[in-house]
């Protein structure tokens with residue numbers, strides 16, 4: 001009996017645990033358009049509204065937080081406290097843009113993050129669009145416990161820059177799309193993956209500091225216009241960049257110490273850059289370097305295989321070295337096309353060996369193909385004998401061995417088109433006859449198994465989430481072309497003309513003057529500029545003029561669910577109810593006055609303020625009267 005009883009108890013105990021786990025793993029929803037922070041947030045019909053609400057929630061193991069697609073969070077930061085098995089993702093129609101967290105930063109408040117996750121394990125962040133902040137995704141780890149398994153998948157990041165007016169000749173204070181930091185020293189994270197993620201107009205894509213990363217997989221990502229040192233690999237082991245594309249990266253301001261696509265610091269173990277394309281790494285005019293890959297300090301054992309480096313401003317690969325230098329590298333099977341041809345300094349050619357401190361690097365350079373320019377060698381020693389310890393075998397210079405870069409061109413609808421949804425073919429061509437052009441839409445470098453661009457183009461439907469289209473051309477007996485690509489910012493698509501798009505809609509509901517309590521006056525109404533993203537989800541600013549003089553401004557963002565019901569606004573947050581100052585209110589109590597309300601400073605009103613419907617209203621001796 002005793003045995004049986006304890007078995008029963010055991011069964012009960014196990015059941016309770018399972019049920020408890022199930023009950024506690026919850027999916028929460030956030031919708032900036034349809035949510036309310038007084039909702040329970042546990043279903044798409046009762047979502048929370050703000051990231052502040054989500055940030056104040058204490059998530060437990062296995063919880064998910066899903067943000068609504070098409071939704072835009074302004075000036076909000078999502079903060080996730082330590083949690084295991086957390087998922088940050090999206091819900092809603094896949095045709096809408098990814099949920100977007102966008103910041104508008106003035107010069108004085110500039111170091112704001114979009115998303116910060118602290119001490120997460122087994123975490124997933126997917127399908128999120130981040131813009132305008134200083135750091136897109138910040139992962140912070142504290143020492144004391146080892147962290148593991150982070151996956152960033154299919155996110156898009158854009159317009160992440162250093163604070164305005166912060167230029168330092170030696171410290172550019174670059175913004176980061178994805179940042180991994182440790183506090184206090186001794187922080188450790190293993191198995192950190194970023195894949196199928198794209199970014200444009202950023203300072204850096206990936207950087208880390210104060211944390212040891214064991215197992216970093218940066219796979220199938222594309223960056224365009226990544227201006228600073230775009231990827232930084234240091235302070236870790238087993239770090240890999242694979243199947244990724246770098247498009248036209250150049251700084252947008254002068255930095256006196258040079259920029260590069262991948263800067264490799266002090267690192268050992270099994271590390272690599274494989275099957276990536278570096279297309280036209282540039283420098284700001286008069287800046288040094290502009291190399292695709294820079295061995296800056298002392299990497300031990302690093303493979304660079306199967307990459308194409310095309311027209312880098314500085315050396316395709318620069319082997320530098322400060323107090324020490326890099327050893328045991330294996331640079332094999334890469335294609336260098338016109339790399340380092342226009343660099344007047346020593347960091348030129350396909351591979352530049354610098355030896356600034358006299359330390360000689362060692363390693364293997366084999367089976368690479370170089371397409372060179374007149375007067376620029378395939379490899380260059382800045383200091384005589386710098387590459388003496390580097391074994392060079394079976395490399396070749398061959399100007400005809402590589403397929404020409406393909407170009408993409410869209411075939412748009414007529415400029416008079418009013419269509420709110422269009423399918424635009426993206427065509428691709430290359431000058432190499434009979435080459436086959438293949439493409440991807442997931443951030444990866446096209447391979448021989450990627451689909452072929454059809455003769456009529458790849459049909460891409462607008463609007464939609466932002467994507468990158470990459471193309472690469474193949475021809476039997478030749479090395480494939482460099483990948484070319486375009487960031488297609490479909491979420492910003494604004495068709496012209498058609499009803500409800502690109503208009504200011506507004507109303508002045510009431511002007512209220514109250515002589516009691518010394519005089520009070522209120523201006524109430526709503527306004528939408530449908531040309532703002534999301535068909536006008538962003539709030540507009542309203543200006544109130546009294547007797548032709550501006551007296552007050554207010555952001556029209558109060559809840560007005562009736563606007564959605566009436567079909568005049570994409571979400572409810574467009575109301576205003578502004579109390580005028582006591583001086584103005586008292587002035588309205590006597591004489592005749594005109595109160596005029598305008599929408600200002602939005603796309604449709606930037607050149608000329610637009611008068612709100614039913615404005616102006618007038619007062620005669622403190623009573624609203626016909627104008």
Ligand SMILES: *[C@@H]1O[C@H](CO)[C@@H](O)[C@H](O)[C@H]1NC(C)=O
Pocket residue numbers: 093094095461
């Ligand atoms: C999404 O777009 C595709 C075409 O790109 C269309 O066939 C489908 O109906 C759309 N789905 C929704 C939910 O709008």
Ligand SMILES: *[C@@H]1O[C@H](CO)[C@@H](O)[C@H](O)[C@H]1NC(C)=O
Pocket residue numbers: 074075103104105106109539
């Ligand atoms: C975002 O914040 C900035 C600075 O605080 C401010 O200028 C801007 O108006 C804000 N935008 C919105 C939509 O709240």
Ligand SMILES: *[C@@H]1O[C@H](CO)[C@@H](O)[C@H](O)[C@H]1NC(C)=O
Pocket residue numbers: 144145146188
């Ligand atoms: C973290 O992992 C590293 C490497 O495996 C190990 O040396 C260290 O002792 C671990 N630290 C803790 C707190 O488990």
Ligand SMILES: *[C@@H]1O[C@H](CO)[C@@H](O)[C@H](O)[C@H]1NC(C)=O
Pocket residue numbers: 149150151191193
């Ligand atoms: C690494 O993390 C991914 C998820 O991000 C997981 O699928 C994989 O199993 C992990 N690998 C190891 C060795 O733990």
Ligand SMILES: *[C@@H]1O[C@H](CO)[C@@H](O)[C@H](O)[C@H]1NC(C)=O
Pocket residue numbers: 305330331332333364
């Ligand atoms: C270098 O890489 C090539 C493949 O690209 C491989 O065949 C070779 O064994 C490697 N050599 C060393 C010394 O790692």
Ligand SMILES: *[C@@H]1O[C@H](CO)[C@@H](O)[C@H](O)[C@H]1NC(C)=O
Pocket residue numbers: 367368369394
């Ligand atoms: C030398 O390089 C060529 C062209 O890259 C390659 O086809 C060949 O197999 C290589 N030969 C050896 C001995 O590795």
Ligand SMILES: *[C@@H]1O[C@H](CO)[C@@H](O)[C@H](O)[C@H]1NC(C)=O
Pocket residue numbers: 327360362388389
């Ligand atoms: C590099 O070459 C020098 C001679 O030029 C030699 O003394 C030194 O040991 C070599 N170092 C390595 C790491 O091979």
Ligand SMILES: *[C@@H]1O[C@H](CO)[C@@H](O)[C@H](O)[C@H]1NC(C)=O
Pocket residue numbers: 432433434
């Ligand atoms: C392209 O194909 C045509 C017809 O098959 C052939 O005549 C021509 O030589 C090819 N050109 C190249 C560069 O392959």
Ligand SMILES: *[C@@H]1O[C@H](CO)[C@@H](O)[C@H](O)[C@H]1NC(C)=O
Pocket residue numbers: 416417418496497498499
């Ligand atoms: C687009 O809309 C405008 C204004 O409503 C109209 O004048 C024009 O004819 C429309 N164009 C087309 C191609 O339908």
Ligand SMILES: *[C@@H]1O[C@H](CO)[C@@H](O)[C@H](O)[C@H]1NC(C)=O
Pocket residue numbers: 514515516517
């Ligand atoms: C006017 O203000 C007084 C005092 O604040 C208030 O009791 C009264 O309801 C107000 N009247 C109107 C019409 O708002």
